[in-house]
Amino acid sequence: MRSFFLGFALSLLAGSVALAQTPPATIVIHGGAGALAPGRYSPEEEAAYKAKLTEALDIGYSVLEDGGSALDAVEAAIVLLEDSPLFNAGKGAVFTREGKNELDASIMDGASLNAGAVAGVVKVKNPIRLARAVMENSEHVMFARDGAEEFAKQQGLETVKKKYFYTDKRWRAYKEALQAEKQKSDKESAMPAGFKYGTVGAVALDKNGNLAAGTSTGGMTLKRYGRVGDSPIIGAGVYADNKSCAVSSTGHGEYFMRLTIARDICAQVEYGGRSVEDAANDVIHNRLDALGGGGGVIALGADGSYAMVFNSKGMFRAVKSESGVVEVAIYGEAAK
Amino acid sequence: MRSFFLGFALSLLAGSVALAQTPPATIVIHGGAGALAPGRYSPEEEAAYKAKLTEALDIGYSVLEDGGSALDAVEAAIVLLEDSPLFNAGKGAVFTREGKNELDASIMDGASLNAGAVAGVVKVKNPIRLARAVMENSEHVMFARDGAEEFAKQQGLETVKKKYFYTDKRWRAYKEALQAEKQKSDKESAMPAGFKYGTVGAVALDKNGNLAAGTSTGGMTLKRYGRVGDSPIIGAGVYADNKSCAVSSTGHGEYFMRLTIARDICAQVEYGGRSVEDAANDVIHNRLDALGGGGGVIALGADGSYAMVFNSKGMFRAVKSESGVVEVAIYGEAAK
Numbered sequence: 001m002r003s004f005f006l007g008f009a010l011s012l013l014a015g016s017v018a019l020a021q022t023p024p025a026t027i028v029i030h031g032g033a034g035a036l037a038p039g040r041y042s043p044e045e046e047a048a049y050k051a052k053l054t055e056a057l058d059i060g061y062s063v064l065e066d067g068g069s070a071l072d073a074v075e076a077a078i079v080l081l082e083d084s085p086l087f088n089a090g091k092g093a094v095f096t097r098e099g100k101n102e103l104d105a106s107i108m109d110g111a112s113l114n115a116g117a118v119a120g121v122v123k124v125k126n127p128i129r130l131a132r133a134v135m136e137n138s139e140h141v142m143f144a145r146d147g148a149e150e151f152a153k154q155q156g157l158e159t160v161k162k163k164y165f166y167t168d169k170r171w172r173a174y175k176e177a178l179q180a181e182k183q184k185s186d187k188e189s190a191m192p193a194g195f196k197y198g199t200v201g202a203v204a205l206d207k208n209g210n211l212a213a214g215t216s217t218g219g220m221t222l223k224r225y226g227r228v229g230d231s232p233i234i235g236a237g238v239y240a241d242n243k244s245c246a247v248s249s250t251g252h253g254e255y256f257m258r259l260t261i262a263r264d265i266c267a268q269v270e271y272g273g274r275s276v277e278d279a280a281n282d283v284i285h286n287r288l289d290a291l292g293g294g295g296g297v298i299a300l301g302a303d304g305s306y307a308m309v310f311n312s313k314g315m316f317r318a319v320k321s322e323s324g325v326v327e328v329a330i331y332g333e334a335a336k
Numbered sequence: 337m338r339s340f341f342l343g344f345a346l347s348l349l350a351g352s353v354a355l356a357q358t359p360p361a362t363i364v365i366h367g368g369a370g371a372l373a374p375g376r377y378s379p380e381e382e383a384a385y386k387a388k389l390t391e392a393l394d395i396g397y398s399v400l401e402d403g404g405s406a407l408d409a410v411e412a413a414i415v416l417l418e419d420s421p422l423f424n425a426g427k428g429a430v431f432t433r434e435g436k437n438e439l440d441a442s443i444m445d446g447a448s449l450n451a452g453a454v455a456g457v458v459k460v461k462n463p464i465r466l467a468r469a470v471m472e473n474s475e476h477v478m479f480a481r482d483g484a485e486e487f488a489k490q491q492g493l494e495t496v497k498k499k500y501f502y503t504d505k506r507w508r509a510y511k512e513a514l515q516a517e518k519q520k521s522d523k524e525s526a527m528p529a530g531f532k533y534g535t536v537g538a539v540a541l542d543k544n545g546n547l548a549a550g551t552s553t554g555g556m557t558l559k560r561y562g563r564v565g566d567s568p569i570i571g572a573g574v575y576a577d578n579k580s581c582a583v584s585s586t587g588h589g590e591y592f593m594r595l596t597i598a599r600d601i602c603a604q605v606e607y608g609g610r611s612v613e614d615a616a617n618d619v620i621h622n623r624l625d626a627l628g629g630g631g632g633v634i635a636l637g638a639d640g641s642y643a644m645v646f647n648s649k650g651m652f653r654a655v656k657s658e659s660g661v662v663e664v665a666i667y668g669e670a671a672k
Contacts, residue, residue: 113594141593147562226483235571235596254477258449260571260599267603
């Protein structure tokens with residue numbers, strides 16, 4: 001009988017230790033999902049992508065390691081990816097139908113449920129910084145186009161000439177997409193293979209147990225009519241709530257908006273009692289598949305559990321955790 | 337023993353009859369939530385609001401009665417409310433900081449999860465029709481500002497001179513709000529009492545068991561920087577999924593975006609097994625309250641159960657169902 005009580009007391013103790021344990025500081029990032037089959041890139045290109053992902057991962061993780069906030073880690077990682085011409089965000093954004101670069105971004109704080117988003121900015125060097133300024137320095141959540149630009153100016157954010165966002169690679173893709181469209185008349189014409197590359201995002205869990213998520217993109221090649229995709233939509237391209245999880249999405253945005261993918265994963269965790277991984281798998285492999293959409297998500301739970309899930313051939317992705325996990329990957333081989 | 341089996345067989349039969357029963361065709365509409373205490377309006381004004389709500393309700397319900405789709409019912413009811421100067425949508429929209437009318441709208445089909453939304457249009461007479469055109473005639477879900485206008489033109493939608501949206505009442509409210517702001521310096525200054533009136537919305541369940549939801553608004557008085565509120569955001573101002581429910585929101589949009597209110601209600605129904613009423617109550621009276629936000633929702637389940645819930649003093653609202661329910665209300669007395 002004594003051993004029973006002893007065992008019971010020990011298990012209570014273990015329980016409280018487990019509760020008191022700080023979950024491992026963790027950052028997960030992505031650089032977009034798409035038709036990324038092995039062979040798509042040369043070994044040198046692959047190395048360049050992995051090096052940049054690693055750099056962003058390390059910058060974000062070092063913020064967490066120093067006791068910084070999940071928000072700061074997410075912003076730092078995304079700024080680095082925006083500044084790289086490799087990804088479809090900030091410098092290196094794809095071109096709209098009119099041959100312009102129009103950028104969207106969003107950020108969310110899982111502790112307060114504060115959020116900020118911008119759609120269709122053309123001069124702000126780092127849209128993720130503008131999204132954060134909207135969250136922290138305005139009464140609003142989302143600003144669009146010229147209004148967002150005006151707010152950026154008022155906030156003193158760094159702006160660049162429109163030419164800054166130009167890259168030869170994206171210009172060629174734009175010209176090819178226009179050409180492909182001329183030769184086709186079906187609905188797919190505006191969406192040549194590979195159009196979905198390169199949205200970037202990050203989710204982080206800091207040492208205080210707070211979650212944050214952010215997403216930044218140049219949107220879809222040949223987009224028109226001031227099309228707004230999922231990246232600046234709270235609940236679609238981004239969501240964070242300490243009660244459940246943090247998510248950043250990448251893919252064919254229209255499907256992500258209709259399914260409110262980021263919120264849905266967190267809702268399945270919160271109300272359905274599912275693990276982050278099960279919820280992410282359900283949303284991508286059941287719901288997104290059922291509608292015929294493509295893309296992926298990174299998701300991170302308040303307990304440090306995470307998932308990197310996509311139904312495309314590959315997704316630029318990386319994770320680094322206090323638990324010792326470090327992974328940088330492109331193709332499907334390591335999909336969870 | 338025989339009576340036991342007979343009873344069992346009968347209850348099985350009753351069960352299958354219940355399953356096979358078509359849920360009652362139902363439409364629920366709202367005309368905005370806000371500081372609507374008794375005495376806010378004269379008896380004549382109250383009668384005018386109730387008459388217009390009844391007219392919209394009847395138009396929507398007659399679509400359902402004739403075997404029309406939930407989408408058509410939602411659109412018909414909202415068009416009527418947009419055309420009325422009483423509500424903050426279409427004619428009668430509030431003014432932005434620059435003294436303009438900028439309109440947002442969204443619509444969603446619960447059968448297909450198709451959705452359409454527009455933000456910041458200034459010339460389209462019925463933004464809800466434009467949202468539907470985006471849903472049905474484009475590859476995209478959301479268009480903003482000048483791009484949305486261009487799409488409207490291409491679709492041949494009716495446009496009006498900007499002056500069409502002007503009403504004396506809203507212009508006076510705009511001038512008063514500007515004046516009130518000058519006299520105050522705190523954060524509340526841009527939000528005088530009553531700023532939240534009048535977004536309109538509808539949810540419907542048709543005889544085929546399909547759900548739809550729509551929302552239309554002029555947004556927030558004194559809004560600036562191309563502010564996008566919750567009304568055109570799928571998951572915040574609107575959501576519809578035959579698996580769970582249809583929701584249209586009204587209130588202080590920023591809170592509705594952060595909480596993805598419409599999607600959250602449907603997620604609680606889908607994953608948490610809650611009733612539509614319990615889910616709507618939780619979202620408005622627990623979650624929205626906790627953040628300090630104000631407003632309300634109408635929600636309609638696939639079984640015909642519905643809720644009209646708000647944490648403000650009142651909400652213009654009405655419901656009509658094949659089950660025999662008819663209710664038109666303004667103040668809190670009949671809040672479910």
